[in-house]
Amino acid sequence: MPIDRPNTKHQLLSDSAKLFDPFGWFAPVIVRVKILYQKCWLYDFNWHDLLPPTIEEEWIEVKKTLHQLEQIKIPRWASNYNSNVQLHGFSDASEEAYAAVVYLRSVDYNNEVHVTLLAAKTKVAPVRQNSIPRLELKAAELLAKLMKQVAGPLKRFNIERYAWTDSTIVLQWLSGHPCKWDTYVANRTSLILDVLPRKHWSHVTSKNNPADCASRGISPSDLVNHPLWWTGPDSSTWNREVPDYNNSEDTLEVRKRYKTLNITVSLPVTTNVIEKQIIKQRSSLIAQLNLSRIDGS
Structure with a gap:
């Protein structure tokens, strides 16, 4: 893999696409390339802009030693x-x-x-x-x-x-x-x-x-x-x-479980004068609204 080409995001993707490893035998090396390429997306630069120095240094190191994988026999x-x-x-x-x-x-x-x-x-x-x-x-x-x-x-x-x-x-x-x-x-x-x-x-x-x-x-x-x-x-x-x-x-991360508590309140049978007036006014208002709807129709 040539190391004298400009190290751009486009060139990084082009070079990494040549690493064919269907069984994952070279996974520890290729994952480094994947990580570098992901880091490129965290920077706001175009396809043909040069890589940031931190990414470029690691990418050059990988390219320089990549030929040593030819020694491996499986x-x-x-x-x-x-x-x-x-x-x-x-x-x-x-x-x-x-x-x-x-x-x-x-x-x-x-x-x-x-x-x-x-x-x-x-x-x-x-x-x-x-x-x-x-x-x-x-x-x-x-x-x-x-x-x-x-x-x-x-x-x-x-x-x-x-x-x-x-x-x-x-x-x-x-x-x-x-x-x-x-x-x-x-x-x-x-x-x-x-x-x-x-x-x-x-x-x-x-x-x-x-x-x-x-x-x-x-x-x-x-x-x-x-x-x-x-x-x-x-x-x-x-x-x-x-x-x-x-x-x-x-x-x-245990699932949170919530319990529902139902409370029933029993009202007294006898009501005071104020409560009776409120109920009577509410009933009169509802009756008037219903009557107006009938007249309007």
């Missing part, structure tokens, strides 16, 4: 038919983007473990400010959709599916019934649980979460030999630990 065959196969998906979010990544883990007859990156997907965070827990929930939703897409061609295999997130709030949202949460959370937890019920979800520490690479972005030079991204965390640490939940109702 095996076409992930497993053999005689092995025990599992799908492990990870999700994570940052203030700038959220991501999901799926690995195939197989154990052969010799008890050798093989982990292969299958697919990944990233999305930039909305320009409208969102809380980190909500972005983590959107990452979990993205993972559920990606797991469904990846597991489709593998239906003939008896594959176990596992989903991992480092957000305890998301796990607590998925542990409760969707009707318990606010509308935003309820809609997304319903979709997630339809694809991956709660029993499939587990907690992973942030340092062992490979989706963290794709939600924050890394340079091409770092991606070439990045063990956490290409093979996931050490498979011996993939224990399904249950974290402690210490989240308040405000953080969990």
Whole structure:
């Protein structure tokens, strides 16, 4: 990719469109380009104006090291038919983007473990400010959709599916019934649980979460030999630990429920003179109005 061309918003879009990555193997690098392009829309300049210095410096850094991705070689065959196969998906979010990544883990007859990156997907965070827990929930939703897409061609295999997130709030949202949460959370937890019920979800520490690479972005030079991204965390640490939940109702966005109180007031049978006069005047006024309508017709 030429680096001597003027770095304009138009040129940034043109160069980024040449990055073809249908399986998301280079997601940690491409998400950086997505974030840069989104930042361009926050500045009021035209298509052919030069990029702001902060964006231009990062874009030039990416272009200079992008050729190092040619060193990466990905095996076409992930497993053999005689092995025990599992799908492990990870999700994570940052203030700038959220991501999901799926690995195939197989154990052969010799008890050798093989982990292969299958697919990944990233999305930039909305320009409208969102809380980190909500972005983590959107990452979990993205993972559920990606797991469904990846597991489709593998239906003939008896594959176990596992989903991992480092957000305890998301796990607590998925542990409760969707009707318990606010509308935003309820809609997304319903979709997630339809694809991956709660029993499939587990907690992973942030340092062992490979989706963290794709939600924050890394340079091409770092991606070439990045063990956490290409093979996931050490498979011996993939224990399904249950974290402690210490989240308040405000953080969990519990649906607000309001109770209606009906009060019946009994008036005395006897009324005083003033009340009788008010009632009599009101009745006379209504009678006069009705009479005038009849005369007018």
